[in-house]
Amino acid sequence: MAVTVKELREVLMYDPGNIKPGGTDMQKYNVNESIQNQKEYCATKGYSQVAPRDGICGNCGLQIYSVVYHEPNNFQKSFGMQGWVTGVSTEESKMLVIGCPHCRHSFIRLAPA
Ligand SMILES: [Zn+2]
Numbered sequence: 285m286a287v288t289v290k291e292l293r294e295v296l297m298y299d300p301g302n303i304k305p306g307g308t309d310m311q312k313y314n315v316n317e318s319i320q321n322q323k324e325y326c327a328t329k330g331y332s333q334v335a336p337r338d339g340i341c342g343n344c345g346l347q348i349y350s351v352v353y354h355e356p357n358n359f360q361k362s363f364g365m366q367g368w369v370t371g372v373s374t375e376e377s378k379m380l381v382i383g384c385p386h387c388r389h390s391f392i393r394l395a396p397a
Pocket residue numbers: 341342343344345346384385386387388389
């Protein structure tokens with residue numbers, strides 16, 4: 285799905301690189317509600333929806349609107365690093381979702397000017 289540069293400048297975008305500390309994430313996740321939110325947001329604003337309609341990332345196969353916990357590896361643990369979670373929450377699904385929160389794959393392909 286193509287999106288214009290103008291659209292990119294205007295919209296409030298969800299940051300696919302957004303990670304949240306594990307265990308302290310109080311955000312709500314609901315796949316069906318988030319799919320609907322994203323669809324309605326794009327329709328209302330007249331933006332091209334770039335996120336997959338079913339929420340399944342074509343790159344990693346994970347559900348973008350579900351929360352995934354990431355366990356730190358031993359190297360990260362040796363520095364005291366805690367686990368973290370990724371996922372587009374129901375609140376975040378009210379912004380233009382441009383990439384997968386889990387693998388950071390971009391859903392955007394720039395349209396020719
Ligand atoms: Zn992905």
